[in-house]
Amino acid sequence: VSWSNSTVDEILKGETLIGVNYELLLANKEIYTPKLIDLKGRILVREGHPIKQSHVKPHDLSGYPIASLISPGWNDKFSYASQLLTDLGIEHTVGFRSELVMAIIDVVKHTDMYLPHSDLFPIEQFQGLRAVDVTIDGQPQMKSVHAHIHVRNRNNPLVKWLVDLIQQGLVQQADKVS
DSSP states (O other), X not given: OOOOTTHHHHHHHTSOSEEEEEOOOXXXXXXXXXXXXXXXXXXXXXXXXSOOOSEEOGGGGTTSOEEXXXXXXXXTTOOHHHHHHHXXXXXXXXXXXXXXHHHHHHHHHHSSOBEEEETTSOGGGSTTEEXXXXXXXXXXXXXXXXXXXXXXXXXXXXXXXXXXXXXXXXXXXXXXXO
């Protein structure tokens, strides 16, 4: 099931064994969060978008609205890309937000908006879109994905095996796309 606002509580209650999401700002010591993979930041734009480069810096995005994917329980009240641009003092707008990735892809295909994502996005499956890498101070923008597990399960052989399988799948997908 998709991550939601209740996933952490479900992990704590034992209703969910493992959650996969970006690193959360958790104050709960009962959640163990091993890193699964570091993802490289990218934006997705339509073919024919005014951004022509294969690599951009944040200031290159000024003037183009963000189409932001909402991940409940992580960024339901903010856009990570917007926050990053604000921190860098770059003017921007958020033009569209949705939990539905296909709605965002449709908007991006028909406008000059861009979708902040990562090298995990299967761009080869979406004709009419192209991926553009994002660098800050010459370095790729990176974001970690973590497993979220109740601490009582961190040494459970089944959980360790599942975490390894999830990690292998994420690495294979990122390698296939890169």
